[in-house]
Amino acid sequence: MKYKANILFSVGSALFILLSCNTKPKTQKEERSAEPSRPNIIFILADDMGIGDLGCYGQEYIKTPHIDRMASEGMRFTQFYAGSTVCAPSRASLMTGQHTGVTHVRGNGEFPLLETDTTVAQLLRQQGYSTAMYGKWGLGLEGTAGEPQKKGWEHFTGHLHHVDAHYQRPDSLWRLKDGKLQKFATPENSYSNEIFAQDALQFIKQQPEDKPFFLYLSFTIPHAELVVANEYMQPYLDDKGESVFTPETAHPDGKHYGPQPYPKAAYAAMVSSIDHYTGQVLQQLREKGIDKNTLVIFSSDNGTHVEGGRSMDDVAFFNSSSNYKGVKRDMYEGGIHEPFIVRWPGQVKPGQESDHIAAFWDVLPTLAELGGVEKTPENINGISFVPELLDQGKQPQHEYLYWEFYEQGGKQAVRKQNWKAVRLNIKKDPDAPIELYDLSADPAETQNIADKHPDIVAEMENIMQEAHTPSPLFSF
Template structure:
């Protein structure tokens, strides 16, 4: 009897200990119950740098090989009306992180303008919800001594570029990383490529995760942004038996300029896109091998339209149809500068092979991921609308009254999309009342015919939106 009594005491003590430990995160004693985690997906958010909507096979590309991204689209939902936060990287990524469009966001243009302490971003929100957070790649929202440095913005792990200009080079001699809660600069191995390092870090991070704790991985590639330098194993896919580009004639980019030299810019651009596709293939393999695929949302997109830098020309853009049927490239607020590929795959929740025409933008990402983590109420400072209902095909999906962008390079620009209507105002820095261009995207997605004169009432509405959506900014000002 005494032995039996002693055994019962041991069992009871073990149950109490198990209950007290259940769901404890080993970081800062945040409580994350396993039952809650069953409702929280792992999130892998992958973003390209300066890639056009037409650069992927699943969006009509004929020359560039992207089998892994195409497969991602076939297993999930492909959006056709999804927009970047801006037409260059820093404001676009700030919009993604904060859930704000460029009419109210703090960062509205390129340059070393960091996020502020009061700018709460998605990594901080998800960390509070029990997620382990990791970012590998291009940051560009705060260097090591600023309020926007990654370790201060909710990232548990980080290796990558802090300064956006450092991200212009494919073989940097150093990267930044979080060590013991602080930023530290580390040397890269000789002849290594940054995006291969980012991929190795991402794969290693996923391998070290468990099913008991949700994770958020933000993989921010620096391709196909110039410079057009790429590992030979990918470049040779676009060379013939004589070692020449299969896209001849090519105009070489010489040495001695900001970006590294490239003999075959068209072949190199295609190879950069294909290299990223291969890296994504590696990430998808480890997600599956770890058994995470059933509870992991994988998203792929690009930060803005394709570029004409480092040897790439507008003729190259037209050859590949990188902007698809759309007008414009990076730094334009025409569709080619801001309409981006957006793919979401989650086999257990998102029906395979779908194409969505839902109109959304980067500022919708934060409320969407926040809702998936179990919090439906969006931030009062967010312009975003969660599109979880669209992803899952359940309920009524709320829509925007309009989408708004502003950009300060090239004379200053504003743009509005409202249903099928698209309005653009150029030379805003010269005159806030410059004439508005108006396009009907339903009939003219290429924005080839300005019909402002035919619809003065619509122009008046768009002008009003441009005035309402814009708020003063101490760094970027039209005044």
């Protein structure tokens, strides 16, 4: 069911969303007069941002006016999931249209995409799109089959290795020049995400009007090193230069991530910085006059983190996971249930809220359909949600969504309609008990009702066996 939402935004305060149900069928007069042409496509991805970190999803303390406006001008999904609960497999799912029971990259580490893996960038480039990626890649180092230029990207500036992306002021980055990767030194004390944003803006400026483009802007914020430019920190500091979110527990120097005296203020500043970059992109589209033919998507790769000085108390303070249980590395909703916003003026009607259940592996078939791709790879798990976006025809539904994860003892999860199943510690006990939750009545997953529904538990166990395929790299 869809809802029309009148959204009132107030900087620095809670957002109030007044929803009025509208189930009246569209009349013929309401149909669009013409089919949309192939749009430019921009996918903006946050790194470790919780669904509750944005104003349009209920955030009260962190200012995100540009993303909130983007939601008011498009469609805000309430049941959208990341590909995994950590970055590399989540991004692999996004790029390949496969869930983690199938995709080659199922965890963080030295695991590049295969030569046989086809990405959404490759499909769109074959259709004549210019392709550019700025930010965190993490799906193939130099010399592997997963190098960006081998996976459809014509332009690239960013991190090849996910660990390099831990640091907000790296001394070097990679860039594609004449189709080859080159490492270059960054300006002293520069912030990598500022470089990514500026390269993206320049790319948009340079694009000809007669050729569509696909831009993937994969930021490294608000990931664990809580280091951010002073301009974004200022709104969260008082007149003494101290955090407005007292008490704060400082993160000391000498750790993996850089020091930060005010982790809560820095985290808020990082979220606001990605909002600022998103606003710059939207403004650039308006200035170039291509706003109405550009589809812009905003999401996050997994739930919020408790690293780099950030604690569970901080997560609770900001309500970063919204009303959901868990954070990054959890298979509970807080680890994988993400913000997902789509804006396409004139095609995606403004002020919409969608409860369509979807995940990152649906992005490839969706963008492929919009980009004119006639045939997608046969081994994908995704289903296009174009009917949901454009309100045209019946939207096909998944029979289920499936995830598997290999850290912390091994985990599996399944969502089927309103049922959610979670299995933990599989490496220790392959027959570990399955937890079962009814998300319609218990979205916070507080009541394990497995003992009351043995038939549903048996069905979920069968799905876990069916959805999992053997992997040469990952094993429970």
